[in-house]
Amino acid sequence: MTIDKIGGIGGSGYEPKRTTPVKKAESKETFDNVSISDTAKQKASEARLQAEVQTITRKILSTPDDSDRSVKLKEIKEKLKNGDYDNLSSDVLNTIADRISETMLGQ
Known part of the structure; x- marks a missing residue:
């Protein structure tokens, strides 16, 4: 009695496959x-x-009124409370910035 090979085991299709090397992408x-x-x-x-x-x-609003200019400060505080200075134009903001820089930098 002889035993034949079953369906090609060990034959074609089970050899190690050769792969092509992966090319590195250019970085x-x-x-x-x-x-x-x-x-x-x-x-x-x-x-x-x-x-x-x-x-x-x-x-300004938290500063007490101890100076000679308390009347003017009260007027300014009222205007601030009323919102007169909430939405200033860019021209007014630039003028304020110039005056602040002159005061701080002494120019």
């Missing part, structure tokens, strides 16, 4: 660029000035 360094428009820069500047005006407003 290119790319950098992102961000550019901020002049309008956005102007808006950011106005927002900083507006925040500074609000900070100064809070300081």
Whole structure:
């Protein structure tokens, strides 16, 4: 009695397959660029000035009236409470910024 091989085991199709080496991709360094428009820069500047005006407003409102100019300070405090200085134009903000810088820097 002889036993035949079953369905090609050990034959064709079970040899180790040869693979082709994987090519390495070329690496290119790319950098992102961000550019901020002049309008956005102007808006950011106005927002900083507006925040500074609000900070100064809070300081003025919390300052006691001990000086000779208490009448003028009371008028300004009333205007601040009424919201007269809430929405300032960019021209007014620039003027305020110039005066603050002149006071702080002594120019």
